[in-house]
Every structure is written in structure tokens, then in C-alpha cells.
Amino acid sequence: MRSKAGLSHKHAGSLHAPDAEMAISNARDVYTRRSEGVSIWVVESKHIHSTLETDSESMFDPNEDKIYRHPTFYDIPDEVGHM
Amino acid sequence: MEKKQALFNYLLRLGDNSAILGHKLSEWCGHGPELEEDIAIINTALDLLGHARSLYTYAGAVEGKGRDEDNLAFLRIEREYRNALITELPNGHYGDTIARQFLFDQFNYLLFTELEKSTDETIAAIAAKAIKEIRYHLRRSTEWTLRLGDGTEESRTKIQEAFNNVWAYTGDLFVEDESDAIIVAEGIGPDLKAIQPIWREKVKAVLEEATLTIPEDGWMHSGSKSGRHTEHMGHILSELQYMQRAYPGCEW
Numbered sequence: 001m002r003s004k005a006g007l008s009h010k011h012a013g014s015l016h017a018p019d020a021e022m023a024i025s026n027a028r029d030v031y032t033r034r035s036e037g038v039s040i041w042v043v044e045s046k047h048i049h050s051t052l053e054t055d056s057e058s059m060f061d062p063n064e065d066k067i068y069r070h071p072t073f074y075d076i077p078d079e080v081g082h083m
Numbered sequence: 084m085e086k087k088q089a090l091f092n093y094l095l096r097l098g099d100n101s102a103i104l105g106h107k108l109s110e111w112c113g114h115g116p117e118l119e120e121d122i123a124i125i126n127t128a129l130d131l132l133g134h135a136r137s138l139y140t141y142a143g144a145v146e147g148k149g150r151d152e153d154n155l156a157f158l159r160i161e162r163e164y165r166n167a168l169i170t171e172l173p174n175g176h177y178g179d180t181i182a183r184q185f186l187f188d189q190f191n192y193l194l195f196t197e198l199e200k201s202t203d204e205t206i207a208a209i210a211a212k213a214i215k216e217i218r219y220h221l222r223r224s225t226e227w228t229l230r231l232g233d234g235t236e237e238s239r240t241k242i243q244e245a246f247n248n249v250w251a252y253t254g255d256l257f258v259e260d261e262s263d264a265i266i267v268a269e270g271i272g273p274d275l276k277a278i279q280p281i282w283r284e285k286v287k288a289v290l291e292e293a294t295l296t297i298p299e300d301g302w303m304h305s306g307s308k309s310g311r312h313t314e315h316m317g318h319i320l321s322e323l324q325y326m327q328r329a330y331p332g333c334e335w
Contacts, residue, residue: 015119018230025223029123 001031002039009041020044089265090203091146092165093272095155096308098138099166102156104187105131106323107174116177123223124180130216137209157327161317162310169252171316175245178231178238182245185224189285190256190278192221197273206271225289232293239294246290247298254303257282262308 001012012031017023023042031037051059063069108128115121139152169187174180195217198210231242257279259267266272287297306312326333 016117017119022226022230025226026119026123029126030119033122033126 001027001037001041003037005038009039012036014045017042084261084265086265086269087145089262089269090271091142092262093266094138094142094145094206096165096167098135098142098155099164100170100187100191101131101138102135103164103166103319104170104184105129105135106319107170107172108180108184110174111180120177127184127220127223130213130220134209134213134216137213141205141209153327157324161312161320164310164312164316164320166307167252168255168304168307168313169249171313171319172249172252173315175248176241178242178245179248181224181227181231182242182249184220185228185289186246186249186253186286187256188217188221188224189289190282192217193278193282193285194273194275197278201272202270228289228295229293232290232295242293243295246295250298250300251302252304254300255305255307258305258308260308 002009012027015023015026015030017026020042023044024040027040027042032040105128108124108131111121111124112128113121115124135156136152139155143150143152143155167187169183172179172183192214195210195214198206199214201207201210228242231238233239257275259275263272263275267274283297290297304313
């Protein structure tokens with residue numbers, strides 16, 4: 001779901017549908033009732049490849065002690081404004 | 084008949100179509116064939132109730148007797164309702180609901196497309212807002228007609244039966260009376276007889292694509308424009324009006 005023009009699509013949820021057209025239609029009816037979006041992508045779940053729970057240690061744990069990768073040490077000059 | 088009375092009748096018909104069909108669809112809430120479809124059909128129900136609210140409010144203003152949308156929706160007797168017979172038919176199985184919906188959506192779409200050009204500015208404005216939703220309703224009921232018709236042997240048999248059963252109620256959509264003659268002459272609404280062949284052509288095209296047969300035009304029910312309804316209408320009103328009859332003026 002793209003919440004407004006210019007922003008990237010974000011995952012809104014899962015649903016059942018007999019085919020792609022109905023999936024878009026169902027996504028509109030289930031996930032945009034409160035003006036959440038202006039554009040919808042649907043992807044059949046069989047086309048999604050995912051990481052495995054069992055790989056989590058080697059995939060994600062090593063990043064936990066590398067705080068220098070978080071750009072919290074820089075002073076941003078006021079004139080730069082919102083980043 | 085003066086123009087004001089014709090306009091009031093016309094607005095009630097439009098409002099009652101939306102209110103009664105919206106109410107019928109709302110009966111699916113929590114009972115849809117799957118979660119997504121349950122939400123989708125209720126979205127349509129809510130859209131239709133929204134159209135009814137605008138139309139009733141304007142009807143009350145035209146009448147000038149102080150009746151508001153709730154008064155018109157809940158406090159008339161059966162013979163005063165003017166909704167087309169097709170809108171009050173039972174939901175049946177989901178194919179029955181889809182067949183009824185597709186035939187009505189196609190009619191409503193053609194009607195509201197013309198109402199956008201109405202010489203009555205309020206009707207034109209209501210139509211301009213509603214047509215976006217009606218276009219989507221039509222898209223959805225068309226897609227389901229195609230999938231059920233060109234689906235399995237069972238779904239095809241059931242949806243064909245559904246169209247056969249509802250067909251005799253479609254003629255009532257196009258019946259014109261004295262009010263309609265004034266509405267057409269004043270440029271407020273379209274000539275229904277001009278819409279009918281277009282409706283038929285569009286319906287035929289979708290049914291053929293869905294590998295279905297368009298039912299034969301046989302004897303047609305009619306009477307909604309003079310308030311003569313099917314046996315289902317009284318049951319709808321007993322449920323729809325219960326709260327306002329039991330607790331007059333109640334709000335929540």
C-alpha cells in the first residue's frame with residue numbers, strides 16, 4: 001500500500017482471492033476503508049521468498065553491537081532543517 | 084401533478100432503492116462466504132446507505148414538511164415505499180445476491196451517469212459523488228458474475244439459475260409513470276425507456292462473456308412505483324423500523 005504519492009509501498013496485510021484482479025479489489029475493500037492508501041500492489045504469496053527463523057542468529061544478531069552504524073553521533077546544523 | 088410532487092416522488096424512489104438494497108446487503112454482515120467478501124459487500128451496503136441519506140435529506144427539503152432522513156427512512160408504511168422490486172428480493176445464496184446486484188448496479192450506473200447532467204443542481208451533485216462508488220460496485224459484481232459463470236460446473240449452474248429467477252423483476256426498473264414524464268420533461272432525470280436497451284446490451288455482453296445465457300423476457304412483475312411490493316417487503320420493514328417504532332426518536 002502506498003499511503004500517498006511519492007512514498008514507497010508498505011506491507012498492509014494478507015488476504016485470500018481467486019486471482020490477481022480480485023486480490024486488488026479485496027485489498028481495496030479490506031485495507032483502504034480508512035483512506036490508508038492511493039496505490040496497491042498485490043503479490044501472490046508463492047512468489048515471496050523469506051529468511052528462515054533458524055537463520056536469525058547469523059543473519060541479524062551480528063548487527064546488534066554495531067552501534068556506530070546508527071548515525072546518532074553527528075550534530076546536524078540547524079540550517080539543514082528536517083532530515 | 085406539479086413539479087414539486089414529481090421531484091419528491093422521484094427522490095423517494097432513488098433513496099428507497101439505495102436504502103432497501105443497502106439494508107438487504109447489510110444482512111450479509113458476519114455471514115459472507117469469506118472474510119474479504121464479507122467486508123467488500125458491506126462496503127457496498129454502506130455506500131448505498133450513504134446515497135440514501137443524501138437523497139432522503141433532499142427529498143425532505145423538497146417536500147417542505149419538516150421530515151428528515153430518519154423520518155423518511157423509518158416511519159413510512161409499506162405502500163409509501165417506492166423502491167424497485169428487485170431491491171427487496173431475498174439474499175438467497177451468494178450467487179443470488181451477485182445476480183441481483185449486477186443487474187441493479189448496471190441499471191444504477193447508467194441512471195446516475197445521466198443524473199450527473201441533471202438540471203437539478205443538488206441531484207447532479209449527489210450523482211457526481213455517488214457515481215464513483217457505483218462504478219466500483221458494478222466492477223465488482225461484474226467480476227463475480229464472470230467468475231461464477233465461467234467457474235465450475237456447479238457455480239455456473241447456480242448463477243444461471245439465479246439470473247433466471249431474478250429476471251422477472253427487471254422490467255419493474257424501467258416502468259415509467261406521470262412523475263417520470265415530468266422529471267424527463269424538466270431535464271431532471273433520463274428517460275428510462277432510452278436506458279433500457281443500453282442496459283440490456285451491457286448485461287448481455289457480460290453474461291455471454293461469463294458463458295451464461297440471457298434469460299428470455301417473459302411476464303414481468305411491476306408495481307413498485309405505486310407502492311405495490313412483493314411479500315418480502317413487510318418483513319424487511321418490520322426489522323428495519325423496529326427500533327424507531329418501539330423507541331420513537333431514539334438515538335445512539
